[in-house]
Amino acid sequence: MAKTTRDIGSNGEDIAAAYLESKDWIVLDRNYFFEKAEVDIVATDRNYIVFVEVKTRSGTFFGRPEEYVTPQKEKNIKKAAEAWIYERKMETAVVRFDIISIVQKGNEAPEISHFEDAFR
Numbered sequence: 001m002a003k004t005t006r007d008i009g010s011n012g013e014d015i016a017a018a019y020l021e022s023k024d025w026i027v028l029d030r031n032y033f034f035e036k037a038e039v040d041i042v043a044t045d046r047n048y049i050v051f052v053e054v055k056t057r058s059g060t061f062f063g064r065p066e067e068y069v070t071p072q073k074e075k076n077i078k079k080a081a082e083a084w085i086y087e088r089k090m091e092t093a094v095v096r097f098d099i100i101s102i103v104q105k106g107n108e109a110p111e112i113s114h115f116e117d118a119f120r
Contacts, residue, residue: 003058008104012056013040015110016100020052034083037076041100042084048096051081053118056102066101066115074119 003011017027020043028049029042041052053073055065077097085093099118103111 008056008058009054012102012104012110013054015056015102015104015112016052016054017041017043019100019112019114025050029084032080032084034080037080037083039077039080039084042081047094049085049090049093050096050098051077051084052098052100053077054100054102056104058103059105060103064101064113065103066099066113066118069099069118 099115101113
């Protein structure tokens with residue numbers, strides 16, 4: 001049975017969370033929604049609260065996964081991030097926005113690219 005786009009995305013988020021944890025980051029939240037805005041992963045590297053957008057593709061024929069983070073997507077991530085910070089009364093936290101791009105071709109090891117401070 002072929003994997004759906006949702007399956008590929010969910011698998012990519014699992015890979016990204018494990019990757020961050022392997023760097024001794026702490027994953028604080030996953031799939032946080034505020035209205036229609038979503039943040040895939042909220043983590044801390046102990047210096048920042050990092051809001052991470054994960055983009056996963058099964059190939060690069062149509063471009064690299066990170067190229068699919070549009071200005072509108074960035075705006076939605078920022079909106080969700082503001083709500084996450086507000087709900088936890090962490091307004092003084094230093095935040096950053098990262099992108100993790102994953103290319104997962106079949107059963108091959110995933111290709112992970114981490115773009116720190118990808119947008120502001």
